[in-house]
Amino acid sequence: MRIQQKPALLVALLIILAALGVWYATKPAKAKLTTSTAIPVRVVSVAEKDVPRFVSGIGSVLSLHSVVVRPQIDGILTKIMVKEGQLVKKDDLLATIDGRSIRASLDQARAQLGESQAQLQVALVNLKRYKILSVDDGVSKQTYDQQQALVNQLKATAQGNQASIDAAQVQLSYTQIRSPVTGRVGIRTVDEGNFLRMTDAQGLFTVTQIDPIAVEFSLPQQMLPTLQGLISDPQHAQVKAYIGADTDGETGNLLGEGHLTLIDNQINANTGTIRAKAEFNNPGQKLWPGLLVTVKIQTALDKDALVVPPNVVQRGLDQHFVYRLNGDKVETVPVQMVYQDSGQNIIKGVQPGDKLVSDGQSRLKPGSTVQVLTDPPQVVQSEPTP
Template sequence: MTRLVPFCRALFLTSILATLSACNKGGGGAPAPSVAASAPAGAASTPPVGVTTVTAAQRDLAIELTATGTVAPLSSVDMRPQLTSVVSRVHIREGQFVKAGELLFTLDSRTDEAKVAQAQAQVARDQAALADAQRQLTRSRELLAQNFISQGAVDANQAQVDAQTALVASDRAALAAARVALGYARVTAPSAGRVGTISVYPGSAVQANTTTLVTITQLDPIAVAFSLPQRHLADALAALPGGGARVSATLPEGAGKLEGRLKFVDNLVDPASGTVKVKAVFDNGAGKLWPGAFVNIAMTARTLKDAVIVPQAAIIQSARGSIVYTVQGGKAEAKPVQLVHAEGEDAAVTGVRAGDKIVLDGRQNLRPGAAVTERPREGAAAASGAASAPSKKASAP
């Protein structure tokens, strides 16, 4: 048994050598290709990546800010009486538009009319006393010239005239105050606007500076209040001296669109939200904007002149920052870009030039230096097919 094992080993080695000799003879003596030698051939046969491209354009790009604004009147006045009285007559109706100075209410003024008459009578009495004092002074001066009275008597008459003059002035001031109080019986509109709900009627008792008679709201022009991010504060302030930035207000449910101007920037940035309150003023002759309503606001903060525009979808966020792939000489080239502003589907960037071919579809399969082949975009092909369909139908027999 011990002699059989070395014999088997020798027989196994002899068979392996014979097999290798036969393989060399069948292959004509050529060495077998190695795996390392076949790798470059596989790499050279990698097909190019199909991509779609767009051309980077150069144009002005308006920076549009959108927000939700609240319509607010430029003025809204609660009309309250300045005296305690009773309403005698209401001269307006609810919802009416009034002009500045138009009569709204008349209050019971009989008491104030009596006070005015009393003040007028007091003025007349004191004027008569002043006239008598002036005559006495004139007579005393004549007697002094004839040495019939002393200088002291003349001085006394002069003091009486001065006191009576001051009393007449006081009476006239009291008469003017009485007339002011009488004027409070006529309640007039301080500014033009629309009348709201009337809360009193003829015969209603009203308290001075307490009872609200009606509210008058100015509707034309009208303001819209909204908030701007802090980063656009400098743009808003710079636009104010030139008439304000252009602002558009879109009404809900397709009710229309109005154009206005930015007119006010608040003096405080809200630290909680990082925004500043602003107001834009709109012409509202048609009455489309109503106080308290919500509208969609779009404001042109500023315009980027001659910006290079690429599709926002073409920008790739990599570990080293934002890049785009361009096609040059049939190969993909990665270029770092800096995003300046994004507006809808467009983005203003730096790092590429106008006219560069920017890879849009297929960018996820690219590596720098990869071979590419351009193919038409699906939307363009569909549009081309839709355009040619009618002509084919027309040529059919």
């Protein structure tokens, strides 16, 4: 019985194996992807234009002339002729001091001069008479010499009286306090009726020149040769002043444009920086003394430079490179960085008009197939009709 079951099991096993072989031979083959997927990218064209180079720093606005107005004589402040914050011109009358005692001294000096001049006139007449008489021995030589000495004495007295008059006139001029510069009046510290002294350190107020005005700033000592070249250039280097800007000066409000006027005579050994100064015309008074600003100085101008956005240039292990569009594929092109800032890069190694990848570089390699994306059209929202 067992001998008859073995052939039956062997036949069943052969049938199962045959069925598996037929199924494996006739099963459908897996579909293979024969087409590669294009990588979406954005591209920009290499532009050719003149590009100015800039260096930036932090500076403070300074007045070219700021004067503390103080009295030059002791006396009572009788009147203030200007208001706080008022614009004044040079030699404008600002205030007056009581000068009655000085006028009295001036009148006295003038009277003494008149008396001396009258005495001198009589002495000159007598001297002339004695000179004639001395020829015929009408008067002695001693009398003539004494009269000559009297004339000289009276002349010296008259000169002294004139000097007293001049001194009194100078003192009287000090009773009128005039503006030494053109500028803006500051906050007043003394009111009318106060007794002023020359030793008062506080003064009446300040007069500060606003237009033109200066900006003092510091730059790294490595910039010294560049600054020296700019200061010696007959066409002064352009300097721009911003407020609320970073060190690149790309943001913030432009307050004014001036020119470089001065480089300090020494470098700060502690900070390794050198101070410089620029002068600005300030008719709108946007630059104010004490204001902190960001300055940008144009140091050079690159003619016909090849310019691309900063995100176009990639950094490799040994050099910079870009992805250039070649048909529907990309190729890597090594480039040289000439100049860079936050807004643009100047490069060498490409041609004007070349299409370079500006977005999507992370998935690229040489020879990759790409699909150039275009910016979607802007949707204009129309106002609802009433």
